[in-house]
Amino acid sequence: MxxxxxxxxxxxxxxxxxxxxxxxxxxxxxxxxxxxxxxxxxxxxxxxxxxxxxxxxxxxxxxxxxxxxxxxxxxDPKSLDAEGRIVFGATVDIEDLDSGERLIYQIVGDAESDIRTNKISVSSPVARALIGKSEGDVVEVQAPSGVREFEILNVNYV
Missing domain, CATH: 1.10.287.180 (Transcription elongation factor, GreA/GreB, N-terminal domain)
Structure with missing residues (x-):
């Protein structure tokens, strides 16, 4: 395994x-x-x-x-040195460019994901779009309702 x-x-x-x-x-x-x-x-x-x-x-x-x-x-996200890039364990502050809604997610493993606590799976469409990106980047996510664009406002390794 x-x-x-x-x-x-x-x-x-x-x-x-x-x-x-x-x-x-x-x-x-x-x-x-x-x-x-x-x-x-x-x-x-x-x-x-x-x-x-x-x-x-x-x-x-x-x-x-x-x-x-x-x-x-x-x-351990605290020990990461990803130079501002989004990686597994990072906490990301994003803004939906259509609605202006701000969202904060932590990218975690499948076994610990829980949308109620803003922990999204690394294999989710949003997380896959965010991985490797940095603060200030705009990403497109294919959602069931269509393509959504998010701007990355902040990246933390807490």
């Missing part, structure tokens, strides 16, 4: 989630399954079915996080 890029803070969040799943969620599910089994007939036991479904989810997520973290290539 190839290396999975993660920021240092993203890797830490994934490690915390993995720890919580192993130390809190897994024992909780095991207890719920034991309690449901104690109720008798498993063929019509909704609590047992729900607990087994939850166990499958928790174990699947643990396996996913283990795989991601074991193949992670951790990049």
């Amino acid at each position: 190839s290396a999975i890029p993660l920021t240092a803070s993203g890797a830490e969040r994934l490690k915390e989630e993995l720890h919580r799943l192993k130390t809190v969620e897994r024992p909780s599910v095991i207890t719920a399954i034991a309690e449901a089994r104690a109720q008798g007939d498993l063929s019509e036991n909704a609590e047992y079915d729900a607990a087994r479904e939850r166990q499958a989810f928790v174990e699947g997520r643990i396996a996913e996080l283990d795989g991601t973290l074991s193949n992670a290539h951790i990049i």
Whole structure:
């Protein structure tokens, strides 16, 4: 499997989630399954079915996080010297030239992207258009609504 890029803070969040799943969620599910089994007939036991479904989810997520973290290539944006160019981990302040809306995004790995916290995947169309560019450049992004132009206002490595 190839290396999975993660920021240092993203890797830490994934490690915390993995720890919580192993130390809190897994024992909780095991207890719920034991309690449901104690109720008798498993063929019509909704609590047992729900607990087994939850166990499958928790174990699947643990396996996913283990795989991601074991193949992670951790990049600390603070240690980058990209000379003002946009690279993985950079935080970028851009302005939509059509609407005038200002947006701030951090370019992160697929496993840690979350648009609610303004973290966009390095493989997203916006990030792909921004990579390698510098402050003052104008980029075109092919969006579902058509081509959008953004001006790069600022680049940080926080």
